[in-house]
Structure formats: structure tokens, C-alpha cells
Amino acid sequence: MKINCILADDEPLARTILATYINDHPGLELAAICKDAFETQLAINEKQCDLLFLDINMPQVSGISLLKSLSNPPLVIFTTAYPEFAVEGYELNAVDYLLKPFSFERFLKAVNKASTLLRKVTVPEQPTPVDDYLFFKVDKKLKK
Numbered sequence: 592m593k594i595n596c597i598l599a600d601d602e603p604l605a606r607t608i609l610a611t612y613i614n615d616h617p618g619l620e621l622a623a624i625c626k627d628a629f630e631t632q633l634a635i636n637e638k639q640c641d642l643l644f645l646d647i648n649m650p651q652v653s654g655i656s657l658l659k660s661l662s663n664p665p666l667v668i669f670t671t672a673y674p675e676f677a678v679e680g681y682e683l684n685a686v687d688y689l690l691k692p693f694s695f696e697r698f699l700k701a702v703n704k705a706s707t708l709l710r711k712v713t714v715p716e717q718p719t720p721v722d723d724y725l726f727f728k729v730d731k732k733l734k735k
Contacts, residue, residue, distance in 0.1 A: 593620040599631040600646040612698045628652035640665040647671040
């Protein structure tokens with residue numbers, strides 16, 4: 592199963608690096624590359640998005656404000672140069688928080704977390720089978 596991703600970052604170099612990382616991962620499909628929150632909002636509405644790589648410091652509307660505005664957000668991995676927003680990011684249920692510049696190995700760790708969460712959502716746990724009988728103790732023996 593491919594994970595559909597949207598990348599949102601206002602920095603061209605950051606977009607290029609992250610797009611390369613996503614394209615190098617066989618389990619990820621890059622659905623859109625966005626430069627600001629408005630493009631990101633449109634892409635989320637128009638395309639299937641399982642995972643959003645979201646920069647925090649973007650012009651006009653921050654990544655955090657965008658995420659707060661979404662009624663049904665995808666999984667989010669924040670990608671930012673600002674460590675001071677980490678706590679708020681996790682309070683918004685972010686999967687991970689990547690501090691720029693980050694390595695491909697650190698990127699993989701974040702993607703693996705998201706992949707695990709998505710598998711749990713798409714493949715729900717099977718209910719435990721319920722026995723159709725009871726056991727009772729009768730004359731010091733168990734009877735079905």
C-alpha cells in the first residue's frame with residue numbers, strides 16, 4: 592500500500608530535499624508540493640492525503656494554524672527549523688517533528704511511525720472470538 596503524501600514548505604531547497612526523500616521511498620507517493628497554507632488546503636481537499644509533511648513557519652498562515660483549521664486532518668510530520676514549537680506540535684497529535692536539516696535516516700524513522708499508525712487504522716484488530724458456551728463446576732468437575 593502506497594502512502595499518499597503532500598509536502599508543504601515555503602523554502603525551495605527544503606521542498607527539493609524532502610521531495611527527493613519521498614520519491615526515494617518505495618512506499619510513498621507524492622501527491623502535491625505546496626508553497627503555503629492556502630495551496631496546502633486546496634491540495635488536501637482535492638487529493639487523497641494520508642500523510643502531510645508540514646513546515647511550521649510559512650508566510651501568512653503557519654503550519655500549526657493550518658493544522659488547527661482542518662476538520663479531518665491527515666497524519667502530520669512537522670518539518671521545521673524551530674524546536675520551540677515541538678510541544679505544540681505534539682499537542683496537535685503530530686506523528687513526528689523533524690528539525691531541519693534532517694538526515695534520510697531520521698526521515699525514515701518518522702515515515703515508519705506514520706506507516707505503523709496507518710496500518711492500525713486501515714487494518715483494524717480482529718475481535719477476539721467469543722465462545723458460545725459456558726463452563727460450570729458440577730460435582731468438582733467442569734461441565735460444558
